[in-house]
Amino acid sequence: AIRDAVVEGLRDGTLVAPHQRTRATGVALVGGGPGDPDLITVRGRRLLAEADVVIADRLGPRDLLAELPPHVEVIDAAKIPYGRFMAQEAINNALIEHAKQGKAVVRLKGGDPFVFGRGMEEAQALAEAGIPCTVVPGISSSISVPGAVGIPVTHRGVAHEFTVVSGHVAPDDERSLVDWASLAKLTGTLVILMGVDKIGRIAETLVAHGRSPETPVALVQEGTTAAQRRVDATLATVADRVVSEGVRPPAVIVVGDVVGVGPHGTA
Incomplete structure (x- = not known):
């Protein structure tokens, strides 16, 4: 039973062995689904488990943040400064800044990144900065x-x-x-x-x-x-x-x- 649990954890990203942490630099725009943490995709959960920095929306599966290792820096996108009208630009800058430091960054969004999630705005900003970007669709x-x-x-x-x-x-x-x-x-x-x-x-x-x-x-x-x-x-x-x-x-x-x-x- 323990063996099977370990295998399943490695498969869905809830358990990541040290040698598996590829920590690819760049940014992953991860759609977290509607709120239930079980409704994030397997790929999204794996990338979340391998992240150095997670910039999270207010909506989405925030319960998953509690499972992250202590070294992972979690940034609440709702609390990024510069005011409401500058918020998206500030988020873009934060993604770029952390990625340029060689960190694996996950932008955890509610639902799907491209359904009223401003995901393309972030992808465009990353492309202009020369930052690799992976888009992981989510359940809308x-x-x-x-x-x-x-x-x-x-x-x-x-x-x-x-x-x-x-x-x-x-x-x-x-x-x-x-x-x-x-x-x-x-x-x-x-x-x-x-x-x-x-x-x-x-x-x-x-x-x-x-x-x-x-x-x-x-x-x-x-x-x-x-x-x-x-x-x-x-x-x-x-x-x-x-x-x-x-x-x-x-x-x-x-x-x-x-x-x-x-x-x-x-x-």
């Missing part, structure tokens, strides 16, 4: 979090497509790149990330452009973690439900008939 919360509460983003006879959209700016915000009027005309599933505080205005916009106010909506807070919870509503009621139920980020919002396919139904 846009699919996994609905699945964790029994909601399929597609289902035969119900939805033949799903659209993933950022809700971090309101539909009437001039910075928005989303064509909400066109989204309202689709019959498939709409998955909204980073939209908790804007969901009322989003719902109003979808209804104004033709989506039924009775369209089912599910909000899944802290999906795949021990604190996971689901709140059901409709486009007509979702704004009030967010307030009455105290829904807070991070939460994935699912809009469409697939919400009623599983065992919960709508409220």
Whole structure:
């Protein structure tokens, strides 16, 4: 049993023998998945086990940081200085600085690096600095979090497509790149990330452009973690439900008939 446990640990990266630590210099952009530490990829976990420096997002499998050896420097990306608007540039500079010191650097991100994770911005900055970069895809919360509460983003006879959209700016915000009027005309599933505080205005916009106010909506807070919870509503009621139920980020919002396919139904 001990032998098998050791072999399994070496395989998935939870146990790394000294001679296995290749410590390749450069940066690995690792998608950590939606939050459950078991949902990081095997490759991501191996690279994390071999890192000298880990720059971690607030979201993602932060429990894995406790497993790192004492010599590993862990940097909380949310606490990198220079202010909110300089944060991404400061993160890029930190990645480059540590990599140029010959260290193996892991940028641990929630979900997938290229799904609203600014992964390409970091990859471009590293390329400009001549730093080798490895991208390790992660399980996106846009699919996994609905699945964790029994909601399929597609289902035969119900939805033949799903659209993933950022809700971090309101539909009437001039910075928005989303064509909400066109989204309202689709019959498939709409998955909204980073939209908790804007969901009322989003719902109003979808209804104004033709989506039924009775369209089912599910909000899944802290999906795949021990604190996971689901709140059901409709486009007509979702704004009030967010307030009455105290829904807070991070939460994935699912809009469409697939919400009623599983065992919960709508409220």
